Amino acid sequence: MIIAVDVYYEENKAKSVGVIFQCWEDSKPHEVIVSYTENPHEYETGFFYKRELPCIQELMKLTDIDQIHTIVVDGYVYLNNEKKPGLGHYVYTNFSGKIPVIGVAKNTFRDNEAFVKKIYRGNSSKPLYITSVDIDLADAAQHVQSMYGEYRFPHLLKLLDMQTKEARQ
Template sequence: MIVAVDVYYEENKAKSVGVIFQSWEDSKPLEIITSYTENPPEYEPGFFYKRELPCIRELLKGTDINQIHTIVVDGYVYLNDEKKPGLGHYVYTDFAGEIPVIGVAKSAFHDNEAFVQKVYRGNSSKPLYITSVGMELAVAAKHIRSMYGAYRFPHLLKLLDQQTKETRL
């Protein structure tokens, strides 16, 4: 199974959502899981993962992690051409490097081209920025390109974004 994860923050609470699906081409999730974190760590510039990772870790306790073969995060695996670790890399190492992670970002990051592949979907002239660890970048980009939906942002990732922001905390 594949799980795409995201976290939404409001005041002193965080809502984490995971959309679980079987195949990259799926149009519907198998399951949507949610967890809430009271008083998540404060955001530290340059250390986004310190805020997000504990919430994702808590969310994934609600899965049979042994059934997950890929995790998709909203963001980057590597933040620059020197492979500075981003959220995706920290998720990967948190699971002992056993589950490949794909980062899907909507905007470019300064000095970050060597380990990023741009994916154009639908009729959009704006790409998605794909990074990966534990999986070849070209394979990760192919998976995101093959996801269901006619628009720039794949349907299940759009659903994840909606579910994360739905219902105030």
């Protein structure tokens, strides 16, 4: 199974969502999981992972981690050409470096070309920026490229984004 994760913040709470699917080409999720974190860590410039990682850790407790073979994060694995760790790398090390992580970002970082592959989907002239750890970057990019949907952002990642921002039930 593959899980794509994202976190959305409102006031003093965070909503974490995981969209679980079996194959990169799937049009529907196998399962959608949700967790809430009260009073998440405050945002610190340059330390985004400190805010996001604890929320993802709580979310992942709702899965059978042994069934997950890839984690997709909204963001970067590496932030620059010197491999400064980004959220994806911290997620990877959190799981003892046993589950490959693919980062999918909508915007570029300056001085971050060496470990990023741009992909273009649909008719968009704007790329997605793919990074990865423990999976070949070209393979990671091909997986995201092959995801279901005709637009720039793959259907299941768009679903994840919408679920994450949906009002708390």
